[in-house]
Amino acid sequence: MTASPVGHLQDRVAIVTGAGSGIGRATAIALAHAGAHVLGVGRRADALRETAARHPAIMALPADITADGTPQAVIDAATDCWGRLDVLVNNAGATAVMPLAETDAERVAGLMALNVLAPSLLAHAALPHLRTHRGTIINISSTYGHSPLPGAAHYAASKAALEQLTRSWALELAADGIRVNALAPGPTESEALTAAGLPDTVVEQIKQDEATRIPLGRRGRPEEVAAWIVHLADPAATWITGQIITVDGGLELT
Template sequence: MPDQIFAGRTVVVTGGGTGIGRATALAFAAQGATTVIICGRRKERLDQVAAEHPAVVPVAADVTEEAGAEALAHEVRERGGALDVLVHSAGVFRFTPLGALGPDLVREVLDTNLVGPLIVTRHLLPYLLAQRGNIVLVSSRAGHNPGPGQSVYAASKAGVHSLTRSWAAELAAHGVRVNAVAPGFVRTEAFEANGLTPQQVEGLFDAVTAGIPLGRVADVDDITPWITELARPTASLVTGQIVTVDGGMDTGADPAGQEG
């Protein structure tokens, strides 16, 4: 049985119905969190996660809207008004080659990945301050090492990195820590959401694996331990950090051991 380090704590996880958010919510619940409030746009997905652990509370909400952020704040108030951990996992990945960019696509990516965390954090900040809680943002290695065809997505994640460092500096005096986890390639629904077939996804993963020194694409369970670790009381001196979890891609190492 996992240790109960988060016993008595209240956690909010945006994007908690799928992928990294779902796994993160269940990890906090398994480690003793009394209440794990998850949100997302698809109520049926949230309900499925809530059915897996009694500590999980689903809230159907759009984090890009003021009403969605207020729905989360209302649930926190209903649960006693304490918030110990806020995890921003809601996000959208879109292939964004320059020639295909349009205003609707740009707004979708920026609103979800960058504006959403701003709106939600502003609404929940009083409850975090009261608890001297902490924030963990789920970013991407693309935020500091972008590739072709992902300019808007990468720009949104670079913005998340900036939020992380700026908020860490701003909130340190209040005892609130802010950190981020920046995954590389992770097996989630994001690729199918961009229209790739399962066979195409596997072909993509096979191709990128050649550039990953540790030799494999991540699963969500490779990412969630870093999120919970940054939120632990034992990380009380860690703030303003962006932890990259990408199998060594950022090292620039040649996985074949060849000089190039």
């Protein structure tokens, strides 16, 4: 890839879902620093406001992307405001500890609605705009989109689905000049474990166990993931599509 100068996303328009925390917040800020106008989406208005306060090019849109009609409304909000859309980062997602013995239809459906259906409907609504500007889609998967995760099989399955959507859309949309890639982070500091409803002591234990298992000896920082999302969004990344880029301190090799 040819290195782009600072501001290589100047005047491009990006949407980042889940921009109120963790990887999504870091990504919104990094894209804004690269010159893009960024629409940050999430349910908590206060969390999004904090993200937007970090850069004037970030606009907050509080919304539940699993709600009927919201994916189209999110895309419309960006195009109404800036007149175009170049980058869709499907980052909002959730994990769920759910061994088979405790598998519950409502929780499975909720996980799939957020991790698979909402990114699909957002990409669908974004398509005409991405076609016009030869834009790009970046889906946020996980190391566990391509490695088994006992005790959280449906999370792993939802991310595996997102990886196959990525490869299939990449082929489907290549003729339009639309690139579709996925970033697969390993365990990264964020609100994900707390958001999964786990008690603080369990969260701390999981974090310690993960750090021990990661060859580089620690969990990642959201900024370390965001930097690769910005690389994939870079218009200079003209010859990469359909790839799943794992950024996990070597975890997938273990």
